[in-house]
Amino acid sequence: MTRGPTLPAHPLPSLPKPLDAFNTAAAGEARALLLHCLHSPRWSDRLTAHRPYPDLDALLAAADEAAYDLSPADLSQALAGESLPELPEGIYSAAHMAWSAAHAAYEARFGHAFVIYLGDVPPDEGLDRILEAIRSRLANDPEEERVTAAEELRRLARGRLRLLLSGTAARTTSPNAPASGK
Template sequence: MTSSPQRLPDLRETAGPPGVPADTPEGLSRFNSASEAAARAALHEVCAAGAWSSAMLARRPYPTVGELLAAGEAATAALTADDLAEAMAGHPPIGRPRPGDPASAREQRGMAGASDTLKAELLELNLAYQKKFGQVFLICATGRTGEQLRDAAQDRLGNTPEREREIVRTELAGINRIRLTRLIRPEPEA
């Protein structure tokens, strides 16, 4: 199943609820007061696992950003193997961000200036990883160079499937945390 580009739904038009604490960011207020459909769509762009979105929706409203992020980590920790597979299906391979997807391009920025040789190496590693583990190589690529991504793929090829599943869960939690933060604290438009 393919999904549309990872563009987080715009929750700016939703008014915040009355009585929101002064230290609550405006984006969190918008998220808390968004319709269930709008919030679910936004959460799906953070993590493609339906169980994750449902767990996050069930705990709304979130009084603080910290509680939102903690709930995201708890929801990620509770994902089953099938849920993890569903979440991973929402991520493009490293080195091949989805065309027209600014989130994917931003997260994989470290590959932007990579040489053709490094890109070819990473493609081969992605294929070897997918053959061994039956899934895309998932890593929180934000802030990592192409060389660091390549080295991580090489290292992780030596893991057992059980060990790799737990690493994937940790990487997914990091990605979800970054995306949740962007959802409630959008970057200014250029």
């Protein structure tokens, strides 16, 4: 997973607010920004077409609704765009090996990368949460996991949008948090 964007801690008064800039951006620019949040052209086209949004909450609600409407093919496309999350610095090799093995087992079972939203998890607990979730979700049947993965993608997209458009202080994201996939 890649790190999320860095936003200024205090936007300059002369710069437009991030949501205002999004609302007035060219359609191609808005779509490109949205594709960084969720790798679904259908989702990004829908959100782009319904601009302007009066506030961030309205955009997040529209993003949720569009994510719930993804077809199985859209979901597969979005999952294919996700990458393996980065592990926190200093993770010792045994943990890295366990993580790699668990992820490989998950991909072999379900045919796509593991996704999980960790925006509310302290960075030092991220690896444990990922390993716990992979182990738990390996017991899912494929349809149950498709539903779970779709929900995690929705949460990731929501977190990424919030980070990109809230205008809040820059922050470092935890593995698989609203920054990159899984």
